[in-house]
Amino acid sequence: MAVIIxxxxxxxxxxxxxxxxxxxxxxxKMAFVPAAALAHASAIKTGFxxxxxxxxKAQRRIFKxxxxxxxxxxxLGLIIALFPDGIISIFTSVEGIEGHxxxxxxxxxxxxxxxxIAVEGARTLNIILGESLKTTGDAWFLxxxxxxxxxxxxxGGS
Numbered sequence: 001m002a003v004i005i006x007x008x009x010x011x012x013x014x015x016x017x018x019x020x021x022x023x024x025x026x027x028x029k030m031a032f033v034p035a036a037a038l039a040h041a042s043a044i045k046t047g048f049x050x051x052x053x054x055x056x057k058a059q060r061r062i063f064k065x066x067x068x069x070x071x072x073x074x075x076l077g078l079i080i081a082l083f084p085d086g087i088i089s090i091f092t093s094v095e096g097i098e099g100h101x102x103x104x105x106x107x108x109x110x111x112x113x114x115x116x117i118a119v120e121g122a123r124t125l126n127i128i129l130g131e132s133l134k135t136t137g138d139a140w141f142l143x144x145x146x147x148x149x150x151x152x153x154x155x156g157g158s
Contacts, residue, residue, distance in 0.1 A: 020105065024112045027087055028120065031076035035124040038069040039131040046132040058132075066128045073124040077117040084110050 042065040049058035080087060088109055133142045 020108045020112060023088070023109055024116060027080060027084075027109075027113065028077070028116050030087075031073050031080060031116075031120050032123065034072045034076065035069050035120075035127055038065050038072075038124075039127040041065065042128050043131040043135040047135040050136050058136075062129065062132045066125055069124040069128050070121045073120040074117060077113075077120040081110070081113045081117055084113055 042062055045061050045065075046058050049055070049061060088106055130142050133139065
């Protein structure tokens with residue numbers, strides 16, 4: 001995260017993009033909390049079923065919890081994107097930003113919140129599957145997939 005913020009500060013010396021990114025990240029955590037809770041619940045149930053050698057039931061439970069988690073996170077992300085003004089006002093009462101700069105800042109946050117809806121589903125799926133895989137002892141697969149996906153999106157997407 002520090003590298004990303006440093007790069008954003010280099011690209012945008014005014015700090016608007018950095019401020020928007022941090023603000024959206026804090027707001028997005030509201031949609032992330034249920035996903036984290038479901039991930040831990042999924043990990044417990046997965047450990048129970050895998051320990052009982054009931055792999056099919058574990059798989060069905062993970063997919064069911066993933067579907068529920070994606071629906072909840074996407075719904076919360078949509079609600080946040082539809083009604084952002086009250087939430088944004090909590091994070092943007094900054095002295096020194098007034099008038100057109102504040103309007104631009106708020107509009108940029110609203111735009112990124114709409115983009116965040118797509119990210120929430122993937123983030124939810126990642127944490128639920130990741131916690132379940134770690135419970136089964138398969139952290140190697142999770143680490144390998146994470147490495148290659150990060151390299152693809154970070155390096156290939158830029």
